[in-house]
Amino acid sequence: MxxxxxxxxxxxxxxxxxxxxxxxxxxxxxxxxxxxxxxxxxxxxxxxxxxxxxxxxxxxxxxxxxxxxxxxxxxxxxxxxxxxxxxxxxxxxxxxxxxxxxxKNVHSLEDRLEAKVKEFFIVLDEVQDPGNVGTMIRTAAAAGCTGVILTKGCADVFASKAVRGSMGSIFHVPIIEGLTRSEVISYLKEHDIEILATSLESSKVYFEIDFKQSLAIVFGNEGNGVSQEFIEKAQERLYIPLANHVESLNVAASAAVILYEVVRQRR
Missing domain, CATH: 3.30.1330.30 (Ribosomal protein L30/S12)
Structure with missing residues (x-):
């Protein structure tokens, strides 16, 4: 009716x-x-x-x-x-x-234990622009990520700009939101999922990293990068080399570059 x-x-x-x-x-x-x-x-x-x-x-x-x-x-x-x-x-x-x-569909980290595959999480650490959040969800879905984890302080994944940025991918990849950093770190450690953090300090070029194991790649806040809490717990730190005096890439662009290196290695 x-x-x-x-x-x-x-x-x-x-x-x-x-x-x-x-x-x-x-x-x-x-x-x-x-x-x-x-x-x-x-x-x-x-x-x-x-x-x-x-x-x-x-x-x-x-x-x-x-x-x-x-x-x-x-x-x-x-x-x-x-x-x-x-x-x-x-x-x-x-x-x-x-x-x-x-x-809303509510997911938790424990939902993913049934997958029985090598985990491939992307962690958004206080990413605050809803457009970036939506675009990163879209990229994560396209790259076949296990799930997208958003820490407290991230933009609302259900805001209209984030939903539009995801181009509908919000419906096709599990999203776990509102977790503290310590909750995320504890879960990853408990389930032997390596933490990889984007950082310019003591880090390797992203394509020199082995991405074939279960992993979670952490991308940070647009202004401050990945938090020290994740940096200190990361098994590997990685960066994207840049030319022509470019200081950084947009966080969503960085995610696309790195996630597709994971896809390439796992094929």
Whole structure:
């Protein structure tokens, strides 16, 4: 059944608007994905979509028609609104006229013990730009990572900019968030997973490192790099050599370079 809503005071419209704020995403365990491609990715995953909000105009697209049909078959709440209402709710500059309210999937480190493969984690140590977080999740999914671990202090992985940056990969790689550094280190040590930290101090060029063992590669805060706590516990420190007086790479770019060296070595 499709509900046609004409008021900004409708509780589901107000819910979607409230999820722009982290405190409501945390409190309700919900977040928003927007745009045809991202909603498609959500539909194709096993994540629970509670509500879909869309405009009549967007129904002109065949892809949107298929999304609506798929969600109706899953008994998702369907809400059609006027473009003027949608524009009050959207968090994008050029909205495509469709969004989904999705229930967060909660993962823990212990979930990964069933994998029985050589672990390949990426650890984000207080990475604060949501665009970087989303891009790194996308790269981790593409590289076949076991999971993405985010320490406390990272940008919210469910913020709209991070979700967009992941291009839907948020639905395809396990994400474990909100852990302290000591919790991460204890888990990795207990399960014989080597810690590799990006650092310029006493480090090796990244392609000289053996990446074939179970490992977790730590990438740090945009301004301060990897914390001393991880640096001190790392079995190896690695860096990317740079030419032409370039001081550093963006953290998401660094992750892409290093993760694909892991992929190359493990083939």
């Amino acid at each position: 499709i509900e046609i809503i004409t008021s900004l005071q409708n509780k589901f419209v107000k819910l979607a608007a409230s999820l722009k704020q982290k405190k409501y995403r945390d409190e309700l365990g919900l977040f928003v994905v927007e745009g045809v491609r991202l909603v498609e990715e959500a539909v194709q995953s096993d994540w629970l979509i509670e509500t879909c909000i869309y405009t009549e105009e967007t129904l002109e697209q065949e892809r949107v028609q298929r999304i609506i049909a798929d969600l109706q078959s899953k008994n998702c709440r369907m809400i059609q609104v006027a473009s003027s209402i949608y524009e009050k709710v959207t968090d994008t500059k050029e909205p495509q006229g469709i969004m989904a309210i999705v229930k």
